[in-house]
Amino acid sequence: MNSVIQNAQRLIIKVGSSLVTNDGHGLDHAAISKWSDQIARLRLQGKEVILVSSGAIAEGMLQLGFEKRPSDIHELQACAAVGQMGLAQIYQTSFQSHGLQTAQVLLTHADLADRERYLNARSTLFTLLRLGVIPIINENDTVVTDEIKFGDNDTLGALVANLIEADALIILTDQKGLFTADPRKNPDAKFVTVAQAGDPKLEEMAGGAGSSIGRGGMLTKILAAKRASSSGAHTVIAWGRENDALIRLANGELIGTQLVAPNSHLQARKQWMADHLQTAGSAILDSGAVQKVIHEGKSLLPIGVTRIKGEFGRGEIISCLDESGREIARGLSNYSSAEALLILRHKSSDFMTILGYDGAPELIHRDNMIVL
Ligand SMILES: Nc1ncnc2c1ncn2[C@@H]1O[C@H](COP(=O)(O)OP(=O)(O)O)[C@@H](O)[C@H]1O
Ligand SMILES: N[C@@H](CCC(=O)OP(=O)(O)O)C(=O)O
Numbered sequence: 001m002n003s004v005i006q007n008a009q010r011l012i013i014k015v016g017s018s019l020v021t022n023d024g025h026g027l028d029h030a031a032i033s034k035w036s037d038q039i040a041r042l043r044l045q046g047k048e049v050i051l052v053s054s055g056a057i058a059e060g061m062l063q064l065g066f067e068k069r070p071s072d073i074h075e076l077q078a079c080a081a082v083g084q085m086g087l088a089q090i091y092q093t094s095f096q097s098h099g100l101q102t103a104q105v106l107l108t109h110a111d112l113a114d115r116e117r118y119l120n121a122r123s124t125l126f127t128l129l130r131l132g133v134i135p136i137i138n139e140n141d142t143v144v145t146d147e148i149k150f151g152d153n154d155t156l157g158a159l160v161a162n163l164i165e166a167d168a169l170i171i172l173t174d175q176k177g178l179f180t181a182d183p184r185k186n187p188d189a190k191f192v193t194v195a196q197a198g199d200p201k202l203e204e205m206a207g208g209a210g211s212s213i214g215r216g217g218m219l220t221k222i223l224a225a226k227r228a229s230s231s232g233a234h235t236v237i238a239w240g241r242e243n244d245a246l247i248r249l250a251n252g253e254l255i256g257t258q259l260v261a262p263n264s265h266l267q268a269r270k271q272w273m274a275d276h277l278q279t280a281g282s283a284i285l286d287s288g289a290v291q292k293v294i295h296e297g298k299s300l301l302p303i304g305v306t307r308i309k310g311e312f313g314r315g316e317i318i319s320c321l322d323e324s325g326r327e328i329a330r331g332l333s334n335y336s337s338a339e340a341l342l343i344l345r346h347k348s349s350d351f352m353t354i355l356g357y358d359g360a361p362e363l364i365h366r367d368n369m370i371v372l
Contacts, residue, residue: 001194002252004234004260008167010048010129012233013039014157014224015172019240020055020087023174026062027055027086031240032094035172038246039134040098045250048129050164052137052157053091059083073145080141091136101133106140109150112159119315119332119368125164126367154220158227158235169228170249171221172240177257178218182207197229197259222259229261279330281310281337282319283344283363290322293329294371299362300331305344312337320364331369334360 005011015035022028039049057076060083061069070076088104095102105125111117128135137160139150150156154171161169179189185207195202202225206218218237225235238245238256245255285293289304300320312318313336320329335343340363342354348361 001254001258003236003249003254004258005168005170005236005246005249006252008047008234008250010050010164010166011042011168011170012050012052012157012161012164012166012228013170013172013246014052014153015054015240016153016174017054017058018174019172020053021058021062024058024062027059027090029090029094032090033097035240035246036091036094036098036100038244040095040100041247042250043100043132043134047250050125050129050135050137050160050166051091052153052160053087054138054153056080056083056087056138056141059086077142084138084141087138088136091134095134101131103128103133103135105135105137107137107156107160108140108144111140112163115313116315118163122163122332122368123365125160129164152220154224155227158224158233161228161233162231165231166228166233169224169233169235170246171224171235171237172245173221173237174240175218175237176239176242177237178202178205178222178259180205182218192257193254194258194260197235197261198226202259225259229259229263232261232263234261235259279319280312280316281308281333282321282327283308283333283340284321284323284325285328287323290328293320293369297366299366300329300364300369301348301361302335302340302343302363303345303347305340305363308337308340308344310337314339318364320369327372329364329369329371331364333364334362 019031020028042049057079060079063082064079066079092102107121111121125135139153139156157169157171175183176191178192180192181189183189202222203219206222221237228235236249236256236258242255249255283305284307286304286306289300292298292304293300312333314334315332317330318333319327322328339355343351346354352358
């Protein structure tokens, strides 16, 4: 078997606090420089990479002189706000030396639960990738309370994998991967090389965080792998200090624990869209538009739409039907049904006159569409 990363095109790489901050002793410039060097090489191989980085709280605690993790939520938020500055800076500098731009993206649970913000986050991330930028994601700790937190970036990494339909999630941590028990407490624990993501037996093996720096421990990583697999993404849990781990994984080498998604990417992606996004209406396409969507991999433009059925808002999922009523694709609409009715059969240059503003040229952008 080869690593599940070998054929992955779109990757989420998550790095934990203990790694990024050298166990709370300060941002680890050398480690960050090694990861950015490898990510730059992955980019040259044509892979798209999004980094999810923890470490803001640990770095902020150091900057503000907290010796222990504060229990007061607002002090934690203050730490995150201070520490995030350092994180953003170090990644910017590190990637700049490879001629790569970085972008800071801070997300909350509410952002991914709200359809419109979900769509915006998704479009922004796709646009950043298209522009060759490396998005650096963290939770927006300053605006969330305990109850509405993702709480750990393993979960955030998986949700981002779902959000942009990544092929794989790589979780870099301070252990070589998953063991049958926490190796810090059980020296006889055996290493797990490969398993199926979502296998309930894995949850019994995984314990909490091994240090006071990290939050989730192995359990959140196992659950993240399960969640990522729901949109078809495989997960690898590997040691962040393993020499050239990212490159070697991309070359097919089996490093760390491979958690294989049981369903094919496409199958899972369709299932995920079907489960998570109810269709709110439909657009009937003329034969030219059907051809563009099915065979040419193009976005759906309003000019190719003959009718709109149902009522939907911007960001809702709609079905694309051919003239016989067969569903050929579905995706997230850039326009409400009321707007779509006005602009169907029109060129985008007419939208300004019709709508009073210059909206997106597509009814459904290719990035937000699955062809069935
Ligand atoms: N079955 C297990 N296999 C490996 N590590 C485990 C297991 N159960 C618990 N752990 C602990 O999880 C820790 C990694 O999680 P965490 O401290 O949250 O790291 P990170 O900051 O990278 O997210 C390890 O250091 C280890 O002590
Ligand atoms: N948003 C927090 C992330 C906390 C977290 O998930 O930590 P970890 O378990 O080390 O990935 C921070 O940047 O400190």
